[in-house]
Amino acid sequence: MRMxxxxxRFYELKAEIIQAxxxxxxxxxxxxxxxxxxCVCDIVEHVGAQRSNVSRHLSVMLKAGVLESRKxxxxxxxxxxxxCIVNFLACVDQALRERMRREAAMLKKLQANTV
Numbered sequence: 001m002r003m004x005x006x007x008x009r010f011y012e013l014k015a016e017i018i019q020a021x022x023x024x025x026x027x028x029x030x031x032x033x034x035x036x037x038x039c040v041c042d043i044v045e046h047v048g049a050q051r052s053n054v055s056r057h058l059s060v061m062l063k064a065g066v067l068e069s070r071k072x073x074x075x076x077x078x079x080x081x082x083x084c085i086v087n088f089l090a091c092v093d094q095a096l097r098e099r100m101r102r103e104a105a106m107l108k109k110l111q112a113n114t115v
Contacts, residue, residue, distance in 0.1 A: 020064030021085060025049055025057050029078075030066070034086045037079035039072070 003011075021030060028047045032038060038046075044054045058078060061067040068081040080086070 017064050017066060020061050020066050026061060030085060030089060033078060033080045037077050039075040039077050
């Protein structure tokens with residue numbers, strides 16, 4: 001049975017959110033914001049990138065619905081609109097750790113065979 005148009009669109013929207021998170025700076029921002037809302041100045045300092053670059057990444061995540069923002073005087077404050085994305089990233093962390101364990105075991109086996 002083929003997917004209908006609504007299902008395809010839903011997968012496209014899911015991919016949009018995953019793509020919005022799919023950059024090292026964006027991942028760092030998401031994990032930083034998992035501790036609570038932060039002003040853009042603190043986000044810039046945390047990720048160690050130029051403000052214009054961080055602003056561009058924040059814009060992508062705002063558009064995808066990952067973040068929301070509000071003004072507090074002259075500051076712009078960001079927070080996770082969908083905090084459950086942190087659960088997804090925890091799953092990614094677990095998959096990465098497992099991959100690293102497999103690769104370490106393979107390397108150990110290769111080293112044992114060359115001695």
